[in-house]
Amino acid sequence: MQRSLKWFASATTLAMLFVLIGGALVTKTGSGMGCGRSWPLCHGQFIPSQITPELVIELSHRLVSGLAGIMVLVLSVWTWRAIGHIRETKFLAIVSxxxxxxxxxxxxxxxVWGQSDFVLxxxxxxxxxSFAAVFLLTLLIFEIDKKFDAExxxxxxxxxxxxxxxITYSYIVVYTGALVRHMQASLACPSWPICAKARIMPVQLHEWVxxxxxxxxxxIIVWISVATIQAVKYYKQQRVVYWGxxxxxxxxxxxxxxxxxxxxxxxxxxxxxxHAFFIxxxxxxxSYLMMLALRSNHHQQQVKETNEPTKSVPSILLK
Structure with missing residues (x-):
C-alpha cells in the first residue's frame, strides 16, 4: 500500500507540473481563446469541426487539468486515510x-466572460x-521511511x-512574471538587463511591468544567496536545510x-x-522549507511546554 501511494503521489506531482507548464504554454502561444467563448466544450461541440493549433493546445490543457484534478482528489482522500495522523496532511489535502x-x-x-490581465x-x-501542496503531500509520504532529519x-x-x-516575496515575483506574460510585455524592453540600449529607465506601462x-x-536572487550562505555556514549538519x-x-x-x-x-x-518550470x-x-520551519516552531513549543531539554545546537543559532 505504501509503495503504491508513493508511486501515485509522484505521478500526481508530475501531473500538476504539466498543468503549470500547460498553462504557461496556453498563455505564451495566445491559445486562451482556442475553444472560443465555450467551456468546457470547444465552440460548443464535443468534437470540434475545425481543428487549429490553438484549439489543440487549449483543449489539451483542459484535459490535463481535468485528469490532474481527479488525481489530486484521489491523492487527498488516500493520504487523509493513510497518513492522516501526520499533522500537516489534512491541511495540505484540502489546499491541494x-x-x-x-x-x-x-x-x-x-x-466565458473575459478577465483583466491583473486578474488572469x-x-x-x-x-x-495547489502544486506545492501536492508536492508537500508527496514528501510527507516519503518521510515515513525516516530517511530525512526533518523531525x-x-x-x-x-x-x-x-x-x-x-517564500512570501517569491509569490510576488511569480505574480509580476505572470503579469508580464498576460500583458504581452515580454519584449517591451528589448535589451537585458537594462530596458534599452539607448536608455535605462522605462517610459511606458508595458516597460514598467x-x-x-x-x-x-x-x-530574490540576492535574498536567496544570503540565505544560502547562512545555511552553508551554520546548517551543514541539518541536511534538509543545507541542501534545500x-x-x-x-x-x-x-x-x-x-x-x-x-x-x-x-x-x-x-x-x-x-522559465515556468524552474519557478x-x-x-x-x-514551500518545503516553510513546512520545516513551521514544524520546528511546533517542536520547540512542545519542548517548552513539557520542560524537556532542547537539542544541542551551535551557539551561533541561539543568538
Whole structure:
C-alpha cells in the first residue's frame, strides 16, 4: 500500500507540473481563446469541426487539468486515510484540491466572460499553491521511511525570517512574471538587463511591468544567496536545510538565465516553458522549507511546554 501511494503521489506531482507548464504554454502561444467563448466544450461541440493549433493546445490543457484534478482528489482522500495522523496532511489535502478547483474556475471565467490581465495573472499563482501542496503531500509520504532529519530541526530566528520572507516575496515575483506574460510585455524592453540600449529607465506601462519584474527577480536572487550562505555556514549538519537552500539558489539562477534568454532569443517557446518550470520547482522547494520551519516552531513549543531539554545546537543559532 505504501509503495503504491508513493508511486501515485509522484505521478500526481508530475501531473500538476504539466498543468503549470500547460498553462504557461496556453498563455505564451495566445491559445486562451482556442475553444472560443465555450467551456468546457470547444465552440460548443464535443468534437470540434475545425481543428487549429490553438484549439489543440487549449483543449489539451483542459484535459490535463481535468485528469490532474481527479488525481489530486484521489491523492487527498488516500493520504487523509493513510497518513492522516501526520499533522500537516489534512491541511495540505484540502489546499491541494480546493486551489486546483479555484484555478479551474478562474480559467473558465476568463474564457466565458473575459478577465483583466491583473486578474488572469493570479491564475498561475493559484495553480502554484495547489502544486506545492501536492508536492508537500508527496514528501510527507516519503518521510515515513525516516530517511530525512526533518523531525528534529532547530532553526534560529534569522533562518526562519529568510524562509518566511523569501517564500512570501517569491509569490510576488511569480505574480509580476505572470503579469508580464498576460500583458504581452515580454519584449517591451528589448535589451537585458537594462530596458534599452539607448536608455535605462522605462517610459511606458508595458516597460514598467517588464522592468518591475526584473527588479523583483534580482532582489530574490540576492535574498536567496544570503540565505544560502547562512545555511552553508551554520546548517551543514541539518541536511534538509543545507541542501534545500543550495537547490533553491541553483533554481533561481536558472530562472534568471532563462528569463534573460527569453528576451535575447525573442520569445523562444522552449526557453519560456523552462522559465515556468524552474519557478515552479523553486516554489516547491521553498514551500518545503516553510513546512520545516513551521514544524520546528511546533517542536520547540512542545519542548517548552513539557520542560524537556532542547537539542544541542551551535551557539551561533541561539543568538
Amino acid at each position: 484540491f480546493v486551489f486546483l478547483v479555484l484555478q479551474g474556475l478562474i480559467g473558465a471565467a476568463a474564457v 495573472a493570479l491564475h498561475f499563482g493559484i495553480s502554484l499553491i 528534529s530541526l532547530v532553526l534560529d530566528r534569522k533562518m526562519k525570517f529568510h524562509i518566511y520572507g523569501v 517588464q522592468m518591475g519584474h526584473r527588479l523583483a527577480a534580482a532582489l 537552500w543550495i537547490i533553491s539558489l541553483i533554481l533561481v539562477l536558472l530562472q534568471m538565465i532563462t528569463g534573460a534568454l527569453i528576451v535575447l532569443t525573442q520569445l523562444n517557446l522552449y526557453i519560456a516553458l523552462a 515552479s520547482c523553486l516554489f516547491g522547494v521553498l
